[in-house]
Amino acid sequence: MxxxxxxxxxxxxxxxxxxxxxxxxxxxxxPGTPGEVQTGDLSIQSDRDVQKxxxxxxxxxxxxxxxxxxxxxxxxRFDFGRSFSPDARPVLQKIGERLPITLLLNVVEMxxxxxxxxxxxxLSATRQYSMFDKVTTVFVFVGFATPDFWLALLLMILFGVxxxxxxxxxxxxxxxxxxxxxxxxxxxxxxxxxxxIVATFGGLAGFSRYMRQSMLEVIRQDYVQSARAKGLAExxxxxxxxxxxxxxxxxxxxxLSLPGLIGGSVIVESIFAIPGMGxxxxxxxxxxxxPVIMGNLVIVATLTLGANLLADVTYGLVDPRIRVxxxxxxR
Amino acid sequence: xxxxxxxxxxxxxxxxxxxxxxxxxDSAVEQGSARPGEKPAxxxxxxxxxxxxxxxxxxxxxxxxASFEIGSMLYSGLITRDKxxxxxxxLAESWTFSQDCLDLTFNLxxxxxxxxxxxxxxxxxxFTYETMIHPKTPTAYREDxxxxxxxAAPDPYTLRVxxxxxxxxxxxxxxxxxxxxxxxxxxxxxGRLREAPQNRSNPVGTGAYRFGEWKPGEKVVLxxxxxxFEGRPHLGRVVYRIIPSQATIFLELKAKGVDAAxxxxxxxxxxxxxxxxxxxxxxxxxxxxxxxxxxxxxKDPRFADRRVRQAIAHAxxxxxxxxxxxxxxxxxxxxxxxxxxxxxxxxVPTYPYDMAKARALLAAAGWTETNADGVLVRNDQxxxxxxxxxxxxxxxxxVAEIVQASLKELGIQVDIRVIEWASLLKEYIKKRRFxxxxxGWGIGxxxxxxxxxxxxxxxxxxxxxxxxxxxxxxxxxxxxxxxCRQAERKKFxxxxxxxxxxxxxxxxxxxxxxxxVVSSRVRGIVPAPSGIRYNxxxxxxxxxxxxxxxx
Numbered sequence: 001m002x003x004x005x006x007x008x009x010x011x012x013x014x015x016x017x018x019x020x021x022x023x024x025x026x027x028x029x030x031p032g033t034p035g036e037v038q039t040g041d042l043s044i045q046s047d048r049d050v051q052k053x054x055x056x057x058x059x060x061x062x063x064x065x066x067x068x069x070x071x072x073x074x075x076x077r078f079d080f081g082r083s084f085s086p087d088a089r090p091v092l093q094k095i096g097e098r099l100p101i102t103l104l105l106n107v108v109e110m111x112x113x114x115x116x117x118x119x120x121x122x123l124s125a126t127r128q129y130s131m132f133d134k135v136t137t138v139f140v141f142v143g144f145a146t147p148d149f150w151l152a153l154l155l156m157i158l159f160g161v162x163x164x165x166x167x168x169x170x171x172x173x174x175x176x177x178x179x180x181x182x183x184x185x186x187x188x189x190x191x192x193x194x195x196x197i198v199a200t201f202g203g204l205a206g207f208s209r210y211m212r213q214s215m216l217e218v219i220r221q222d223y224v225q226s227a228r229a230k231g232l233a234e235x236x237x238x239x240x241x242x243x244x245x246x247x248x249x250x251x252x253x254x255x256l257s258l259p260g261l262i263g264g265s266v267i268v269e270s271i272f273a274i275p276g277m278g279x280x281x282x283x284x285x286x287x288x289x290x291p292v293i294m295g296n297l298v299i300v301a302t303l304t305l306g307a308n309l310l311a312d313v314t315y316g317l318v319d320p321r322i323r324v325x326x327x328x329x330x331r
Numbered sequence: 332x333x334x335x336x337x338x339x340x341x342x343x344x345x346x347x348x349x350x351x352x353x354x355x356x357d358s359a360v361e362q363g364s365a366r367p368g369e370k371p372a373x374x375x376x377x378x379x380x381x382x383x384x385x386x387x388x389x390x391x392x393x394x395x396x397a398s399f400e401i402g403s404m405l406y407s408g409l410i411t412r413d414k415x416x417x418x419x420x421x422l423a424e425s426w427t428f429s430q431d432c433l434d435l436t437f438n439l440x441x442x443x444x445x446x447x448x449x450x451x452x453x454x455x456x457x458f459t460y461e462t463m464i465h466p467k468t469p470t471a472y473r474e475d476x477x478x479x480x481x482x483a484a485p486d487p488y489t490l491r492v493x494x495x496x497x498x499x500x501x502x503x504x505x506x507x508x509x510x511x512x513x514x515x516x517x518x519x520x521x522g523r524l525r526e527a528p529q530n531r532s533n534p535v536g537t538g539a540y541r542f543g544e545w546k547p548g549e550k551v552v553l554x555x556x557x558x559x560f561e562g563r564p565h566l567g568r569v570v571y572r573i574i575p576s577q578a579t580i581f582l583e584l585k586a587k588g589v590d591a592a593x594x595x596x597x598x599x600x601x602x603x604x605x606x607x608x609x610x611x612x613x614x615x616x617x618x619x620x621x622x623x624x625x626x627x628x629x630k631d632p633r634f635a636d637r638r639v640r641q642a643i644a645h646a647x648x649x650x651x652x653x654x655x656x657x658x659x660x661x662x663x664x665x666x667x668x669x670x671x672x673x674x675x676x677x678x679v680p681t682y683p684y685d686m687a688k689a690r691a692l693l694a695a696a697g698w699t700e701t702n703a704d705g706v707l708v709r710n711d712q713x714x715x716x717x718x719x720x721x722x723x724x725x726x727x728x729x730v731a732e733i734v735q736a737s738l739k740e741l742g743i744q745v746d747i748r749v750i751e752w753a754s755l756l757k758e759y760i761k762k763r764r765f766x767x768x769x770x771g772w773g774i775g776x777x778x779x780x781x782x783x784x785x786x787x788x789x790x791x792x793x794x795x796x797x798x799x800x801x802x803x804x805x806x807x808x809x810x811x812x813x814x815c816r817q818a819e820r821k822k823f824x825x826x827x828x829x830x831x832x833x834x835x836x837x838x839x840x841x842x843x844x845x846x847x848v849v850s851s852r853v854r855g856i857v858p859a860p861s862g863i864r865y866n867x868x869x870x871x872x873x874x875x876x877x878x879x880x881x882x
Binding site for chain 2: 031032038049057082089094098149153157160164168170270271272
């Protein structure tokens with residue numbers, strides 16, 4: 001198992017370099033340069049001088065492979081470079097100040113989704129075509145089809161403007177510095193309620209459907225029948241025997257959504273004015289801020305590869321058949 | 332608010348347009364103004380909203396409007412603009428021009444200190460100039476200082492500037508934000524000004540507000556500078572909240588989460604007219620620094636004929652256009668200068684809505700027959716053209732539709748095409764592959780529009796994309812930008828506007844109104860031709876109405 005994991009880890013290195021190389025080429029292919037973006041589209045002479053200056057400053061006048069080589073040699077030393085945006089700050093610093101809030105939002109959202117989606121999926125599967133199944137199906141599809149920004153605005157109008165129970169946007173109230181510690185936490189949490197509801201609502205749909213589908217397949221299996229025949233309580237049959245197997249595909253999906261945890265939701269972040277990764281990335285793309293885009297890509301790519309590996313390893317842990325298969329293969 | 336940009340495309344200008352002209356904010360004038368006999372109080376926090384993150388704190392090397400706005404609070408220039416957009420002294424007490432417009436001498440204020448306590452002197456001005464012309468400083472304002480031959484500081488409070496040739500924008504260009512030599516010199520020398528820590532935190536200026544904190548993507552906090560040379564400003568703190576979504580800003584406004592915002596015409600007229608909102612906010616309106624136009628490709632033989640352009644101008648009912656598109660919140664444009672500013676000439680030929688006259692003009696140009704569809708035909712060619720505008724601007728799309736309907740009545744068939752901004756610019760405007768366009772121009776505070784109208788500026792990357800060429804206009808533009816005397820320049824620009832009005836190289840449609848609202852607890856606001864922000868330091872909240880007491 002360990003050797004398998006190590007081998008996968010080593011293979012990931014060339015893969016990562018390949019990903020960054022292709023990404024590097026592709027983002028440089030997009031029309032527009034940082035200089036053009038910074039000086040406007042229709043430009044007068046002085047703007048073109050600035051554009052030229054910026055091209056030299058950022059090495060953009062050099063051939064692409066030279067730029068890539070420079071970037072890669074810096075990366076090996078964990079130097080992600082400085083942002084092309086006029087604040088010229090180190091990329092890692094920019095990502096570092098945006099990451100915690102996005103991570104927090106996404107982890108909480110993910111936990112809520114799992115906590116809700118698993119029981120919903122299991123219940124609708126075991127009671128297929130029951131009233132509960134039908135109602136949740138409708139609910140879930142409504143959730144899937146509702147645009148984030150629209151739901152967000154409705155909730156803001158109701159809870160923020162009409163009732164005044166919750167803050168509309170941002171992360172902290174203006175008098176935050178002057179609140180006591182516990183009030184600060186309460187204030188912060190109240191700002192997160194609406195964004196989390198909106199983000200959860202959409203994600204819940206997909207996950208509970210997966211769970212339902214996976215459960216439906218499992219409970220038709222013979223061994224579930226046998227478990228029932230042994231006279232086990234239905235709760236044990238479903239909760240212990242069926243659920244564990246039904247979780248397998250969910251683990252894969254979960255693993256793959258790990259890298260998504262650091263990529264914020266652009267729409268939710270923009271509408272709730274949350275300074276997270278989504279906003280940073282979108283702004284970087286608009287500004288053609290290549291170092292920030294690449295920095296973000298490297299992190300996401302690394303996490304994706306890591307998550308894949310993790311999912312494969314977890315498979316082995318959850319499903320003895322895979323573990324046995326690997327052992328047999330080694331012989 | 333300083334706007335040293337001569338000409339900016341409307342995409343930018345919409346955000347930049349803050350300075351403007353007197354409005355009919357009837358009730359607001361009295362409500363928002365200071366109460367007679369009331370002593371302005373100090374304190375409270377004013378909460379602004381910004382849609383974009385600022386990109387830094389040294390505005391001289393930045394280019395986004397949000398950074399300019401905050402920069403103007405932190406830094407000051409030698410000169411600034413008063414409520415009527417006249418140039419007045421800020422860090423300069425007075426100035427004199429030599430007879431030939433080549434020598435400009437400033438006398439600087441003596442009581443000015445940087446936020447860190449060091450005195451401000453002429454050496455700082457020389458340094459700022461050197462920063463701007465340093466080949467490694469990425470600034471869009473270098474153009475303004477290229478005409479300078481020499482800058483010298485004979486003593487700490489005198490600055491002498493010598494120009495190579497007379498330069499109309501000489502005085503205006505010194506409204507630039509002054510930078511402290513003692514902190515930034517080494518960064519400028521190394522060409523790393525953007526990396527200076529003052530661009531990220533603790534900027535040091537001479538402005539009315541000092542830096543508090545900047546949480547990227549979240550907020551920027553400024554605090555009143557008690558040692559400001561014109562006296563401590565009344566509002567104790569200004570918080571700029573960064574809220575990317577316009578819809579969210581509007582809701583925050585309703586929930587009193589922000590104190591000021593710019594509204595759309597629809598919000599201004601229809602969604603904020605209920606009593607609670609009227610009580611909580613005062614509304615203001617004044618023409619923005621940008622106009623919308625219908626432009627022609629003058630290389631197209633049909634549009635090269637002036638009578639055709641005049642006919643089209645007569646066929647468009649501008650009032651109806653403003654009512655339909657802006658719910659009446661705009662002013663008819665007769666030329667490229669804003670009504671109420673010194674360069675504007677009110678006595679130019681106009682084109683009142685008159686279909687008969689339009690038909691006669693087209694007939695004179697040879698468009699007499701119509702085909703079965705009612706479209707004018709000349710030499711078997713029907714008069715149809717494609718009207719382009721950019722995606723994402725509903726206002727322009729509506730304008731295009733009204734123009735289409737108006738011209739249909741005249742017998743001209745218009746096909747509208749809405750194209751994404753970047754490709755419209757790259758593939759159509761720059762390559763001159765268009766027949767007609769609906770776009771806008773943002774206008775600067777100086778009337779020099781050489782870049783837009785001069786016949787030498789018709790290259791692919793240049794701004795005269797309609798290919799307008801008129802020798803008299805060329806001469807006027809050249810004369811206008813080489814004089815330093817306003818009265819003399821006014822003559823040139825008056826004549827320029829008359830010619831442009833006669834020629835109608837584009838149909839000037841309207842100036843949209845800027846529609847800001849400000850919390851009603853703030854007093855001291857007096858709308859003027861330059862808008863409302865010119866006297867921000869005098870705004871105050873009476874003690875009993877102050878909302879944020881902490882801090």
